[in-house]
Amino acid sequence: MKILVTVKRVVDYNVKVRVQPDHKAVELNNVKMSINPFCEIAVEEAVRLKEQGVATEIVVVSVGSKACQETLRTALALGADRAIQIEAEDNIDSLAVAKLVAAVAKEETPDLIIMGKQAIDSDNNQTGQMLAALLDIPQATFASEVKIDNGEAQVTREIDGGLQTLAITLPAVVTTDLRLNEPRFIKLPNIMKAKKKPLEVKTPDELGVATSSNITVVSVTPPEERQGGIKVSSVEELVDKLKNEAKVIA
């Protein structure tokens, strides 16, 4: 079984992001970048399926500028077999990314596509679902458990009220939630090995996909800062403040 995994290069999740003074975008200069945490979980899940003998090959894809090759190398060090960079601007919208990955999927014909449920920069939570729709295949989003059996994926999903389990036929798209697995630490020899694994570069033109968008960002502003309040010294004082000052309890 062949698995396709997508990864995105994003601002590291430990970085406190700042908005540019001109309010056009978030400051990305001199900021630490990393693999999107949900994508890292996707790669880990694919590697585990390979270790279990379920999968035979893992192809990892990223859409972005040359810098995303670094992210692809991270995925290769985690255990993916080969990588494809689709050369594009870094901020194209989810539909364009889904079209590009769909074009690659048509060439590679994977049995399973695993993706992060969302990237922690744009927080869109769209690309996996859009890709599944474009390929007319089933999806299981927000996965916390994946079992492959008899040409089917049985996936437990984190939904608002609890957990839901679906059985979907392969090929299919699965998007990862946080509790699906805990990605391994990368060992140094694997970083060395990853440098020798194949990495192919493709362009949107070669794939026959236009990446234009009808969405324009008007402004990006910092959120309203919440002012810290006061410390109270006792439960009695707290109850008094809630009743008489904030008036949120009767």
Place this chain on the structure above:
Amino acid sequence: MSILIIAEHDNKTLKAATLNTLSAAEKIGGDIDLLVVGANCQAVADQAANVASVNKVFVADNDVYEHQLAENVSKLVVDLAKNYTHVLAPATTTGKNMLPRVAALLDVAQLSDVVAVVDKNTFVRPIYAGNAIATVTSSDAIKVITIRATGFDAANSEGGNAEIVSLDQVIASEKSRFVGEELAESDRPELTAASVIVSGGRGMGSGDNFKILDGLADKLGAAVGASRAAVDAGYVPNDFQVGQTGKTVAPDLYIAVGISGAIQHLAGMKSSKIIVAINKDEEAPIFQVADYGLVADLFDVVPELEKAL
């Protein structure tokens, strides 16, 4: 302008998030129709028809739609969507799961988690877990949008008399099958709809200790939530989680107990009207956003607070 809203429901009750989405649609302006997709869901259609600002209610009531699977529901929505300028759904796990398929099939972009409407083409949405706020404009012929419920007040659920139209289109779900679900049983309000929330963090120490929040929550008619640390430690199930990767809430009163205040937790609750923090570490970041902070051992003051109310 004409707007189609995909109703959030459980085949019995129209969920509150639908009413918040309606109020976003009212801000866009124009005729608002509602689509109810489910099985044996006539009661939901009746409730929807009773909402003041609804023009028409479409109902697709068939066993194939019982679990509102994304694959077939998206195709049903696409057929209807072509008659509208805007297609909206609440940004719940159901809406987030299904609506991007609709956008892709319509060959348009989607705007996710919209928290404010500027005009019919321009919308506001948080990015980077709420650490930046983007204003975006769309020139797509059909705007496909998920609405974050906490960004909008609930629309008036009474006084309407909309026409109910049955859709007889049956699209089978051949590639996806529902196997089962484990839903939390609770008499308490849902987290995203509660006006008071009591949340516990790693400081609770164990799942058993979480029970001391129950008495307080019962007194306040509150929902119980948790930080990611408490969920990851296995104290409570995942659906309790408030934060960037869990639920976004904005109640009138949020009481954070034994929660340090990691950025990703704050992203999910900092729009609350009043925040109370109880933590024995006076340096905890949660105090920087709390209106009222109490530096104390939670095991002493939570029972005391319950008694004092």
